[in-house]
Amino acid sequence: MASWAERWRRDFPALRTSRGKGVSYLDSACMSLTPRLVLQAMDEYYSRYPGCGGRSVHRWSSQVTEKVEAMREFSGHFFGGDPSGFVHVRNTTEAINVVAQGLDLHRGDVILLTDQEHNSNLVVWQTLAKAIGLRLKFLELPDDRAFDADSYRDALIKGVRLVSFFHASNLDGRLLPGSEIVESAHDAGAQVLLDGSQAAPHHRLQLARLGVDYYALSLHKMLGPTGTGLLYGAPGALDRLHPLLSGGETVSWSDYASHELLPGPARFEAGLQNYAGIIGAHAALRYLEKVDFSEMAGHERHLQMELDRATRDMPLQRVGLIEPDSKGPIFSFVIPGVDSHDVALFLDAGYGVLVRSGMNCVHSWYRSRGLEGSVRASFYLYTTDREVERLVCGIRELSERVGKRGSERVRGSSPSRRRSRGQRATPFPGQNGSSSPRVRPRSLAGRSSR
Numbered sequence: 001m002a003s004w005a006e007r008w009r010r011d012f013p014a015l016r017t018s019r020g021k022g023v024s025y026l027d028s029a030c031m032s033l034t035p036r037l038v039l040q041a042m043d044e045y046y047s048r049y050p051g052c053g054g055r056s057v058h059r060w061s062s063q064v065t066e067k068v069e070a071m072r073e074f075s076g077h078f079f080g081g082d083p084s085g086f087v088h089v090r091n092t093t094e095a096i097n098v099v100a101q102g103l104d105l106h107r108g109d110v111i112l113l114t115d116q117e118h119n120s121n122l123v124v125w126q127t128l129a130k131a132i133g134l135r136l137k138f139l140e141l142p143d144d145r146a147f148d149a150d151s152y153r154d155a156l157i158k159g160v161r162l163v164s165f166f167h168a169s170n171l172d173g174r175l176l177p178g179s180e181i182v183e184s185a186h187d188a189g190a191q192v193l194l195d196g197s198q199a200a201p202h203h204r205l206q207l208a209r210l211g212v213d214y215y216a217l218s219l220h221k222m223l224g225p226t227g228t229g230l231l232y233g234a235p236g237a238l239d240r241l242h243p244l245l246s247g248g249e250t251v252s253w254s255d256y257a258s259h260e261l262l263p264g265p266a267r268f269e270a271g272l273q274n275y276a277g278i279i280g281a282h283a284a285l286r287y288l289e290k291v292d293f294s295e296m297a298g299h300e301r302h303l304q305m306e307l308d309r310a311t312r313d314m315p316l317q318r319v320g321l322i323e324p325d326s327k328g329p330i331f332s333f334v335i336p337g338v339d340s341h342d343v344a345l346f347l348d349a350g351y352g353v354l355v356r357s358g359m360n361c362v363h364s365w366y367r368s369r370g371l372e373g374s375v376r377a378s379f380y381l382y383t384t385d386r387e388v389e390r391l392v393c394g395i396r397e398l399s400e401r402v403g404k405r406g407s408e409r410v411r412g413s414s415p416s417r418r419r420s421r422g423q424r425a426t427p428f429p430g431q432n433g434s435s436s437p438r439v440r441p442r443s444l445a446g447r448s449s450r
């Protein structure tokens with residue numbers, strides 16, 4: 001009988017080509033794969049009604065306008081909020097920027113962040129702190145559990161205008177208690193923005209019930225096309241924002257001296273939109289609607305447990321929260337003495353396992369702990385046991401080689417060229433020697449890969 005994941009897998013063309021068959025895609029936290037239905041929906045747009053929405057009145061344009069509004073309607077249903085609260089954006093980063101740059105913030109206002117935010121929810125605040133004198137406060141998250149409600153309440157001092165936290169972490173999958181965070185913030189007179197890019201793909205959200213003021217998410221992490229995302233604003237919340245961009249389709253009228261902004265989502269959707277992407281994203285949400293999210297959570301948890309069990313005796317250093325009960329499908333680790341990009345190249349070249357490596361855009365957290373980065377494997381509904389087994393085989397081989405021949409260098413791949421900008425080629429803390437040992441992948445060593 002086909003496994004739970006196998007039944008979804010068939011719908012993903014990237015996994016079905018001869019190139020895709022040799023690959024274990026374990027990088028869904030960066031970007032998920034796209035089912036055929038989504039590709040078809042985008043193809044239909046370009047081949048059957050390639051008009052611009054909201055402007056012209058001809059048949060193709062009217063059809064696009066209807067499709068875009070149908071997606072907004074469906075977003076309301078899928079994410080549990082009023083459809084007029086959903087703004088089409090390119091990604092989570094843009095959604096956070098729309099809120100940060102749109103709120104009427106003043107010198108001295110405090111923004112509360114965790115110490116584990118993605119750069120998308122850090123850099124914009126640092127920029128504003130410099131420009132207008134915001135004060136940034138960081139809540140330190142515990143190592144042994146997802147969240148400490150007492151220290152959070154202590155951090156909600158007078159003057160906190162906005163709590164801006166991730167809902168689930170891209171670094172270790174840690175899930176924060178959304179309702180509790182919102183409730184305490186509102187009691188303290190603060191608004192809440194949640195970065196839901198890692199939570200939305202794995203949880204059926206009820207945003208209105210959650211009570212959050214703003215919620216940002218990326219649809220390309222939930223089977224949608226690249227460059228598609230949503231910003232949700234609770235009733236009235238969007239109207240409190242100045243638009244980040246101004247221009248066509250955001251106003252009801254203009255004359256040479258002034259203009260009147262449209263209400264709600266329209267005022268934030270300036271210029272011609274990514275119609276194919278929005279229509280494709282609608283197909284992605286309709287596809288996800290068929291998935292039982294509690295079954296998916298069970299499947300992802302099973303993969304976590306298997307990976308955890310299979311690597312327990314290996315010399316891995318797990319990174320971030322380990323406890324699988326309070327985290328999503330992310331497994332972050334370090335092989336002591338090996339650069340994380342070298343591990344990723346080894347797994348790709350030798351085993352066809354595609355993982356993320358480096359600081360996962362959470363440089364602040366890694367640097368505060370003196371870590372050069374980690375390897376991150378992440379799962380989604382199409383991830384199979386066999387793919388996780390391949391990862392385990394790759395880790396095992398690499399760990400054994402490092403154990404035996406710690407100073408051997410990889411030939412045939414050049415990880416330093418792939419190292420992300422600004423990252424130094426230094427060894428892991430605690431390691432003696434001038435550079436990380438490189439180990440030759442199995443395939444590069446002339447042996448067959450598995």
Ligand SMILES: Cc1ncc(COP(=O)(O)O)c(C=O)c1O
Nearest residue numbers: 091092093118120166170197218
């Ligand atoms: C927690 C978190 N926040 C924000 C982002 C940024 O998402 P995007 O690149 O889609 O804007 C990511 C991307 O991986 C993320 O994991």
